[in-house]
Amino acid sequence: DAKTTQPTSMDCAEGRAANLPCNHSTISGNEYVYWYRQIHSQGPQYIIHGLKNNETNEMASLIITEDRKSSTLILPHATLRDTAVYYCIVSPSYGQNFVFGPGTRLSVLP
Amino acid sequence: DAGVTQSPTHLIKTRGQQVTLRCSPKSGHDTVSWYQQALGQGPQFIFQYYEEEERQRGNFPDRFSGHQFPNYSSELNVNALLLGDSALYLCASSLRGTYQPQHFGDGTRLSIL
Numbered sequence: 001d002a003k004t005t006q007p008t009s010m011d012c013a014e015g016r017a018a019n020l021p022c023n024h025s026t027i028s029g030n031e032y033v034y035w036y037r038q039i040h041s042q043g044p045q046y047i048i049h050g051l052k053n054n055e056t057n058e059m060a061s062l063i064i065t066e067d068r069k070s071s072t073l074i075l076p077h078a079t080l081r082d083t084a085v086y087y088c089i090v091s092p093s094y095g096q097n098f099v100f101g102p103g104t105r106l107s108v109l110p
Numbered sequence: 111d112a113g114v115t116q117s118p119t120h121l122i123k124t125r126g127q128q129v130t131l132r133c134s135p136k137s138g139h140d141t142v143s144w145y146q147q148a149l150g151q152g153p154q155f156i157f158q159y160y161e162e163e164e165r166q167r168g169n170f171p172d173r174f175s176g177h178q179f180p181n182y183s184s185e186l187n188v189n190a191l192l193l194g195d196s197a198l199y200l201c202a203s204s205l206r207g208t209y210q211p212q213h214f215g216d217g218t219r220l221s222i223l
Contacts, residue, residue, distance in 0.1 A: 002152075032209050043114070043200050043214035044153065051209075087152060091209065097143070097166050098202075098212065100152030 002101030003090045009105040018075040022088030025069040037084040114215035131186040135203030142184040145200040
């Protein structure tokens with residue numbers, strides 16, 4: 001079973017920030033949080049990952065709470081092309097046997 | 111820099127047949143993992159290969175087998191195909207021993223008639 005829980009679906013207005021939450025209350029000290037998204041008919045696309053500090057790259061920001069039991073992926077200015085299923089994954093080991101949950105279906109609305 | 115490439119993109123088989131899917135990892139990666147994604151669900155881990163050996167395996171029957179070649183490319187073989195094997199098969203590559211992310215290909219869509 002996945003070690004994360006995410007809302008089933010979310011809507012966001014185009015141009016606004018999309019904030020996608022993820023709960024991972026049983027995360028271990030050496031486990032990273034990874035975010036991927038999957039646009040219809042494509043493979044999952046890596047977005048960002050982090051251990052305990054907040055991270056930012058050209059696609060998104062990742063905010064991890066101090067107790068590491070939850071995180072939020074932020075897309076600062078959502079576009080229609082950001083419509084996708086977003087997966088939050090906690091990695092159990094170097095082996096990276098990813099356990100995917102059902103993810104959050106984000107719909108960006110014009 | 112080529113990413114993960116998979117072939118073929120689509121495949122139609124009938125029950126009882128056998129199929130081989132292929133994957134070339136991203137340049138610099140030495141580990142290949144295979145996932146099965148049924149319609150409307152998240153990907154499920156099948157197995158992982160590095161150093162040409164299966165290292166981890168998910169909850170899949172022995173009908174699912176694989177191979178990794180010296181150039182790190184990989185094959186997924188499925189024997190005695192069932193209707194329930196219809197899915198998107200994804201290959202992901204990574205560099206062993208790091209927390210760097212896996213990179214996924216766009217998959218092979220397998221349909222069983």
